[in-house]
Amino acid sequence: MARRLCTRRWSGCRVAPDDLLAAVGARFGDDAAQIEYGTVTVDVEPAAWIDTLKAARDELGCTFFDWLCGVDELDDGIGVVAHVYSRAEHHHLLLRTRVPRHAAVLPTATSIFRGANWHERETAEMFGVDFAGHPNLVPLLLPEGFEGTPLRKDFVLASRVAKQWPGEVDPGQSAGELAPNRRRNLPPGVPDPKVWGPGAGTG
Numbered sequence: 001m002a003r004r005l006c007t008r009r010w011s012g013c014r015v016a017p018d019d020l021l022a023a024v025g026a027r028f029g030d031d032a033a034q035i036e037y038g039t040v041t042v043d044v045e046p047a048a049w050i051d052t053l054k055a056a057r058d059e060l061g062c063t064f065f066d067w068l069c070g071v072d073e074l075d076d077g078i079g080v081v082a083h084v085y086s087r088a089e090h091h092h093l094l095l096r097t098r099v100p101r102h103a104a105v106l107p108t109a110t111s112i113f114r115g116a117n118w119h120e121r122e123t124a125e126m127f128g129v130d131f132a133g134h135p136n137l138v139p140l141l142l143p144e145g146f147e148g149t150p151l152r153k154d155f156v157l158a159s160r161v162a163k164q165w166p167g168e169v170d171p172g173q174s175a176g177e178l179a180p181n182r183r184r185n186l187p188p189g190v191p192d193p194k195v196w197g198p199g200a201g202t203g
Contacts, residue, residue, distance in 0.1 A: 020060075020091050027055060041094040046106055049097050053082065053112045056093050061086040065113035068120060070127030072153045078104045078127050084113070099129065108134040126151040 020040045024033040033042050044052045056062040062084035071079035077098045085092040099106055108131040109116040120131040121140040128149040131137055139146070148155050 017091075020093075023060065024093065027059060028052065036094070039092065039094050041096065043096050046097050046099055049080075049095075050107050050109065050112060052095055053084070053109050056084050056095060057112060060093065061089055062091075062093055063087065065109075065115040066092070068109065068116055068123060070123040070129055070151065072127065072151065073098065074153060075101075077101055078129055078152075080106055080123065080129060082109065082116070104129045105132055106130070107132050108137075110134060125149070128152065 017035050017038060017040055021033055021035055024040055024042055028042055028044065032044060033040060035041070042052060042056075064085040064087050066083040066085050068080065068082040071081060073079050077100045079096060079098045082095045083092060084095065097106065104127070106129055108120060110120065110131075111133070117135070118140060120129075120134055121137060123129050124131060124134075124137050125139045125142050125146075126149060142150070150157075
């Protein structure tokens with residue numbers, strides 16, 4: 001059945017996740033597909049990203065592009081996730097790939113799904129992924145002149161340094177009651193203010 005599902009248009013019936021998984025496995029390889037939280041998920045290499053999206057649309061009936069986003073996976077790179085859906089057969093696929101942090105480049109999906117345009121613009125400015133071939137990869141949300149990629153986990157939020165962090169003092173204490181010799185607790189992910197932020201170079 002899986003082979004037949006992959007080589008023709010879907011029949012219009014609601015496809016069970018196990019049947020869809022068999023079809024996806026026959027098309028992309030059993031090692032690439034699995035069911036996670038009730039959703040058939042496909043992991044591919046960046047070089048196969050566009051072919052996978054096109055196959056999902058043309059062969060598996062997922063003609064509706066729902067969303068695309070980035071995921072910072074630290075040393076493993078930047079993940080890119082796309083969700084596509086079949087309005088006729090009511091099944092959906094989660095497609096994933098991963099690019100290196102230092103060379104976060106992926107072909108644009110806008111040639112397959114025009115709805116990917118804004119999603120890729122947001123992912124580009126928030127995670128620093130360059131979608132090669134995108135027709136207008138300009139900032140979507142951040143103010144003009146903003147520097148950095150704020151949804152990467154190594155991006156330091158200035159407000160965490162400028163404002164008192166609740167974890168700096170013990171419960172019931174105020175900042176004025178902090179013992180002079182007690183070491184200050186910094187918010188997670190914030191470097192020493194002596195080398196970054198408003199107090200840099202003052203101590």
